[in-house]
Amino acid sequence: MGKNQWAFYAQDTLKVTRKFTLDYGLRWDYSTYLREQYGRLPTLSPTLPNPTAGGQPGAVIFEGSGPGRCNCKFARNYPYAFGPRLGVAYQITEKTVFRGGFGTIYTGTASGSGVAANASGDNPFFGPAFGEAAMTLQDPPNNPTGLGGPPVVIDRNAGRPARQFMWSAGLQREIFPNLAVEVAYVGNRGAWWPNNNLVNYNALTPEMLTARGLSLNSAADRALLISRLDSTAAAARGFNRPPYPGFPLSQTVAQSLRPFPQFRDGLAPLFAPLGRTWYDSLQAKVTKRLSRGLDFSYAFTWQKELTMGADTDTGGGTINDVFERSKNKHISQYSRPLTSILAVNYRLPRWEANRVVSQVLRDWTIGSVLQYASGLPMRIPFAQNTPNINSYLFRTYPANPVGFTGTFANRVPDQPLFLKDLNCHCVDPRTDLVLNPAAWTNPADGQFSTTAIYLNDYRFQRRPQESVSVGRTFRFAEGKALSVRMEFSNIFNRTEMPDPANTNFAVTRTTNQATGALTGGFGFINPATISTSPVLPRQGTLVARFTF
Incomplete structure (x- = not known):
């Protein structure tokens, strides 16, 4: 597997007037889609008859030209990735400057995340009984039986790189000779991020069911969909006919109605450029340059991060209803609306009043970085309907979290989340x-959740990051010096709890009969894992270096 990537750019800075400076440039990126160099990576052709499924449309094809190949390319490379840049700086007064900018950037095409497949058939390594061979050469290979799926499905737009529009506008003001303040609005909009979960070629849609006279709102129709094809219920409704000769009658009616019933997989395409992002923020910064031994910077950000299937750049992102793509827009799983970062350094001065004390205390440097931010958002719990909506519509993808049931719970109004x-x-x-648990309820049977996957007021514990360092350099003679530095992380030795169990709101509360202590439940924090929590206890490192 491999791809190529090239880029060219040109930029210039123009001082229009004494107060006005203009930066401008243009970059062009070109990336090819990820492909196997000899065309050995297959994909699905939705129109090619499948000889193993009685001529049912949907068969594997191989890229390239020649016998056994499709005489085609799986995807198209995008040649128009031009990214202009523009930046301006204007001095409003002697101590006030306006800065603004706009730019378009492109990433490379998607990487190989998710491109892995293997046949499910195998031959046993061990014998069935003592003295008997596990297998002999005359035995045929144990090929997989039943329904399977093509290894991968390549999206036709896999050659399109993600695009990001970025802009900012702000003011910079000098308050004192060594102190400056900056305030800016920073935003961006992203599109074409790869997401493998926003399309499902082999799922049943409500429209498909309606065309067959079925509805997920009907309990009888839902029971029919999960019935075996050879059941009396299917025969009574006329749904006992297999879609092609040889189709296993042990499969469900829902499986027989899928667009490609010969495959159990959802046929989610790799590298589909469907993810989108939205970001807006107010950013403020105070900077004090070094004077009297002290320098510091403080940054505060108030931000909002929204995403639709683009929480990662490798095709991830949990999706709720694939058929209503706009409903999958929610705050990012990495959202932190409020962040504050303080970095400060102070060097102790000489003390002229007492030479001995001055020799002991002077030139010690104390530094600290303190970061405080909102907690990360907590994913809402999964729906607990039985049977779940996956049984009817086949919505789950391998990329979805463990235990995913096809949709999520609905939030109950006026109930506290914590x-x-x-x-x-x-x-x-x-x-x-x-x-x-009373804050959540199951959606109606056969329906998707109407609640966003991540909520702004449903977050994990805040996790401050606080570090301090102390150091000094002792000079003995020309060219000889001893540097000593002590560094501490989690300086206040905060004990932070592991994340609570948050996937199943209907799970039963359990306790240890001997001690009465909790052992499980929705919102259970396992005390046995506190030692492995995201924040370790206070740690210190002593570093000494002698130079000569």
Whole structure:
């Protein structure tokens, strides 16, 4: 597997007037889609008759020219990735400057994430009984039986790189000779990010069911869809006819109605450029340059990050209803609306009043980086309908989280999401469940959730990052010096809890009969895993270096 990528750019800076500076440039990117060099990677042709499925449309093809190949390319490369850049700086007054800019950037085409497949048939390594061979050469290979799927499906637009529009506008003001303040609006919009979950070629849609006289709103129709093809229920409704000769009658009616019933897979295309992102922020920064031994910078950001199937750049992103793509727009799983970062350094001065004390204390440098931010959003729990919507529509993809049932729970209005504030420092994991199961309910049978996958007021615990360093360089003679530095992380030794169990709101609360301590439940925090929580206890490192 491989691809090629080239880029060319030109840029210039023009000082229009003494107060006005203009930066401009243009970049062109060209990336080819990921492909196997000898055309050995197959994909699905939705129109080619499948000889193993009685001529049913949907068969494997291979890229390239010649016998056994499609005389085609699986995807098209995008040649129009031109990215202009424009930046301006204008001095409004002697101490005030306006800065703004706009740019378009392109990433490379998608990488090989998800391109892996193997046959499900195997031959046993061990014998069925003592003294008997596991297999002999005259035995035929144990080929897979039943329904399978093509290894991969390549999207026709796999050669289109992701595009990001970026812009900013802000003011920079000098307050004192060594102190400056900046305030800016920063935003961007992204499109064409790869997502393998926003299309499902082999799922049943409500429209397909309607065309067959079926509805997910009908309990009888839902029962029919999960009935075996050779059942009396299917025969009574006239749904006992296999889609092609040799179709296993043990499969469900729903499987027989799929666009490509010979495949059990969802046929989600790789490298489909369907993901989108939205970002808007207010960013403020205070910078003090070094004077009197002190320098610091403080940055504050108030931001909003939205995404639709683009939480990762490798095709990830959890999707709720694939048939209503706009409903999958929600805050990013990496969203932190409020962030503050302080970086400060101070060097102790000489103390002229006492030479001995001055020799001991002077030139020690104390530094610290303190970061505080909102907690990451918590994914809402899965729906617990039985049977779940996957049984009717075949919506789950391998990229979805473990235990995914095809959709999510619905939020109950006016119910608190938490039983205990995760940031209150008052949670006892032995007795407290922190999440409220009454805040969630299952959607109606056969229906998708109407609640966004991530909510702004449903977040994990905040996790501050606080580090401090102390150091000094002792000079003995010309060219000889000893540098000593001590570095501490989690300086205040905060004990932070592991994330609570949050996937199944209907799970039963369980306790240890001997001690009464909690052992499970929705919102259970396992105290046994505190030692492996995301934040380790306070740690220090001592570094000494002698130079000569």
